[in-house]
Amino acid sequence: MLLSDLRDKKVRSLDGEALGRVHEVHCDKGRVVALMCGPGSFIERLTARKGGRRIPWEFVRKVEAKEVVVASDPPQRRPKPSASRSRQGTRRPSGQRSRR
Numbered sequence: 001m002l003l004s005d006l007r008d009k010k011v012r013s014l015d016g017e018a019l020g021r022v023h024e025v026h027c028d029k030g031r032v033v034a035l036m037c038g039p040g041s042f043i044e045r046l047t048a049r050k051g052g053r054r055i056p057w058e059f060v061r062k063v064e065a066k067e068v069v070v071a072s073d074p075p076q077r078r079p080k081p082s083a084s085r086s087r088q089g090t091r092r093p094s095g096q097r098s099r100r
Contacts, residue, residue, distance in 0.1 A: 006022050007023070007025065009021065009063075011035065011038075011055070013070055014069060014070070015072045022036070031057075033057055034057055035068065
């Protein structure tokens, strides 16, 4: 099977829950490591965001002609909490301004 054969296949769990389509296949030294699926992974690929579902290859149960079946509860990437970036010191303090 070619890696391109995995792309765009539907991904579902053993329970029948639809998880999206395969958008990326991660490999390491010629071995498949993980699949990226779902609507977030397509956006992640375009914008370098980390929002897609990454399914490790160990959770893949079978690859059929039109879909990939994964374990009923594959791990989902948890988004990291974003640090609030306050821009202190960029605004003038409110109060009287000098007139010229």
